[in-house]
Every structure is written in C-alpha cells, then in structure tokens.
Amino acid sequence: MKMPTRFQITRLAILTLAATLLLLPYIYMVGFSLKPVDEIFAGGLSPLPREFAGIANYLGALEREPLLRYLANGVIVCAGILFFQLLFAVPCAYAMAKLRFPGRSLMLGIVLFGLLIPIQATSLPIYVGLAWTGLTDTYTALIVPFISSVFAVFLFYQFLRTIPDDLLDAARLDGCGEISIVVRIVLPLIMPAATAFGIFSVVSHWNDLFWPLVITRSPELNTPPLGILAFRSEEAGDSYGELMAGTAIITAPLVIAFLLAQRRFIEGISLGALKG
C-alpha cells in the first residue's frame, strides 16, 4: 500500500487543525490565567497576555480558596475508595475464579446482576441511611458508597480465569496458604488489570460532582469539582484571571498524570466502557 505524500500532508493539516480546536479551551484557560484584569475586560480573541500577571493570578487564586486542600481531599477520597475496592474485590474474584466452593455460581449471578445497577439507583437510600447514622458530611460518606465495585470483581475474575492453575498449585505445594497466595501471587499477576481499573476508578471519582454535592456541606470537605464551584460562586465576577488560574490548578493533577502515562490512561478509561 503506497500512500501518496499529498495524502500525508492533508492528513497532518486536518489533524493539526482538529487537535488545535480540541485543545483551544486549554490554551485559553492558561492564557487568561496569565492576563491582568483590565486586559481581560478589553475582550478580544488573543489568548496571549500582553502584560504578564501570572504570578499575581495564581497566588491570588491560592489565597482566595484553599485549592491545595481541595486537591488533597481528592487524593484522600480517591485513595480511600480504590483501597477498599481492591481489598474487597481481589480476594472475592480470586475465590470465584480459582476456588471450588458451594454457592460460587450464585455469586457469579449476583455479580452480573450488580453490573446492571447504576450508581444513580442507590444514591437516595444511601443518603437517607447516612443521614440516620449521622455520617453525612464526612470523609466516610464520600468513600463508603463506592467500596464494593462489582466491576472490579468482574474484571479481575475474567483476568484470573486465564491464569493456569499450575502456578497456584505449585505455590500450594510450597506450603503457601490461600491468603499468602492472594498477596504474593494473585496481586502481582493482576497488576495490569488492577492498574487499568485503578485509573478508571480514580479518574471517575476525582471528577464526580453528584455525590460530593449531595453528601457534604462543609467547605473543608470540598473535593476538586466542588472546590472550583465554590471558587466561582465566591468571586463576584470580576477576577477572571484568578478564576482561570484556579481551574488550571484543579485540572492540573489529572492532566499531568495523563501526560506521564498516556497509554495506561487510555487503556484504563476505555476499559471502563465495558461498564457503560
């Protein structure tokens, strides 16, 4: 298949144009985060600042709202969710894939059924339950509804089924108990699947607005999306430079993580498509 070079040039030109259009919001976000107020109010198309006000905008943004605290909250909540998801899902998936016990096929049915239930179905009763136990507006409330991931069990189950039994039998012959098999053999084996799932889980919970909006009230518990909303409503419409600096700060962690591990992110998030 020989491609004419004219095709190559057209392809590059079209793709460059498309990529520029898709990246335009980022270009403007960063550009305007470097502009002084009067320049923003002059309007106009150029994202480039004539006069550099970046330091003032970013320091101003950090001073106005505890954005770093919101990012830390995001880390706490996402890490907590992922930790418990793996803690519950890995042994469960291992048992379902590799151990024979009565009730195993029933478990498989329950997992498949669980895959059908979207998170939106459960939020009202969980809210009521947390309100009864006085747990709303806590880190616990932000983490706990997501700790049992059917999707994780399903993924790890599928993955572990492809692993030959010989490996596990060899470990048993060496005197490994089932718990140390999970820790020393299963965990390293499912690392690729766990990484992909982890990225999917972290990205979706970092970006989630619905549940944090419903369950928290205190500003100290703001997750990144809530934090940037608080920032916007607090500032009565004049310092757009600081607002853009704030959005840049809130967006930065995931964007940087993505740029460092692009292939893994794409893998992990497209894997999430299986869940719908």
Next chain:
Amino acid sequence: MNTQSPSSLASERPSPAPSAAGVLKAPPHLASTFIGWSFVLPFLVALSVFVLAPTAAVIAISFTDWQLGRDTISFVGLENYRALLTARVPRISAANTIIYALMVTPLSVILGLWLAILIESSPMGRAFFRSACFLPVVSTTVAMAIVWEFLLHPTLGPVNSALLLFGLPAQRFLSDAALVLPTLAFIAIWENAGYTMVLFVAGLKSISAELYDAAAVDGADRPWERFWTVTFPLLGPTMVFVVIIMLLRSFRVFETVATLTGGGPRRASEVMLYTIYQEGFQFFQVGYASAITVVFVIFLLVLTLVNFRLMDRSVHYK
C-alpha cells in the same frame, strides 16, 4: 520460611506421586468452602449494604409519600408514578435528556470515527494526536465547564468576539432557551470525541491488513472505497457498542447542567439526573424522587442489557 512443610518436601521429591499432587490440588471440601466464603463474604456484605439493599429500598420508597424530615410515611401505590406522567417538570426533563442524547451521540460517534480513521491511517504523529484528542476525557468536567462558560461569556468571551469579527450578532449561549441545550451538547461532544475515537481505534486494530490487500486486489484502492468496502462493515459491532455507550453517558448528564445552567433558563436545560437531584436532595421529596429514579434506571438498564447481549455475541465471532 525456614521450616519445611510436608508439602514443600513433597515437591522436592524427584518424581512426585500423582496421587499426592491430586490431594493437594483439591483441599478438603469443608476447608475449601470455608476459605472460598471467607474471601467472598466481605465483598458480598459491602455489596448488600451499598448496592443491593439500596436498590430494593429505592423501589419500595417509590410507592410511598415519604418526605425527609417528616415522621409519617404511608403507602400510596402507584401515585408517584401517576404524578410523574402528569407533572410538567419530569416530562420536560425526560424530553430534554432524550433530545440532548440524540444530539451528543451521533455527532460524538461520527467525529470519533473520523478522528480514529485519520489518526490510524499513518504512524506519523499518531501518539501525539491520540493524546491531544483524549485530553478532554480525563479533564475535570466541572473545571472545563467553567472554562467554557468563560469562553462563551456574552461580552468578554472569545467565542462572541469571533462572532462579532465575522459580523454576526453576539449570543447568550447559556441563558437563551433555544441555545442552551445545543450549547451543552456541544461541550459534551468536545469532551467525548476523544473517548469514542479511542474505542474505534481498538476496533480498527482488529481488522486485519489482509482484508485491505484483498480489497485492493478487487480494485478498491482509494481511501474512501476501502472505508465502505472493508472498514465500515467490519466495524459494525464496535459501532453499535460505541453508540450505546454514548447514549448511556449522555443520559447521565449532570455536571455541566449543575455547573452552568441549573436546569434553566425556564427549564430549557432541565435533565433527568438534575431533576432527581432537586426533588430528592433539595426538596427532600424522597418518595417522588425515588419514582423518577426507578424510571430513569429502567431507561439505563434496557440499554445496558442490549449492550451485554451484543458483547456476548461479539465474543462468538472471535
């Protein structure tokens, strides 16, 4: 570690007796039942508390008139569902959600397919363009929505500056009832094109080069001909899968509405999840909101079931 267990001794024997290995392979029945369930049980308990019980509860509550903060609760049968059919807001909300999904899905799918084919057609710059298109997918939607709000600002925004430059009138994209839904759909297409692109790339990779060669032998050697004779037919299953995924994603729109419009102006951007949020968590009409939730979830369920069936079928093709 230092003490040698009988089983490790057994493994060091030059030729382990098959019977011994067989015994070790299948531990005693009672023990394996115990181990199996002790591994499954923690997950099962968490699942019951946070998924299964709440799902049952939301259905049960939907048949009551329960309001949070009120002591009385009574069974009202299908009253909430009847109210749902006659009330104005849920109807508008459902209609908006469907219109929104019908704008977002086809355009994201077509744009994603187009990008995927263009990116995959040559290795030059492939990784760069793939990542550039994917960046909106990983970015925090609320933050990017605020950036879009600024870009679309009636007086300061670059979009309106550009319109004026071309001699067109400035628009109030987010506060004009006729424009607000298409504007939100546009933001979603911007966000999702890279997502569908990646899913299509996976589909494209599974089409073997031999088929293109065969098509070339048969005289289909222009890119467009090859697309219609090879790519498009073989991408069929992927296409259906991506369409359903996008329908599911766009039915669940919430972030941009909550951030930018609050369902307004005059309910022109009221969508299902936002209605559930308001009725349930702001007005505390738990019974009524549960009924909306049940209807909404049935919506999603049907699509998910179709998707599962298709995935099952596509496994058989392999």
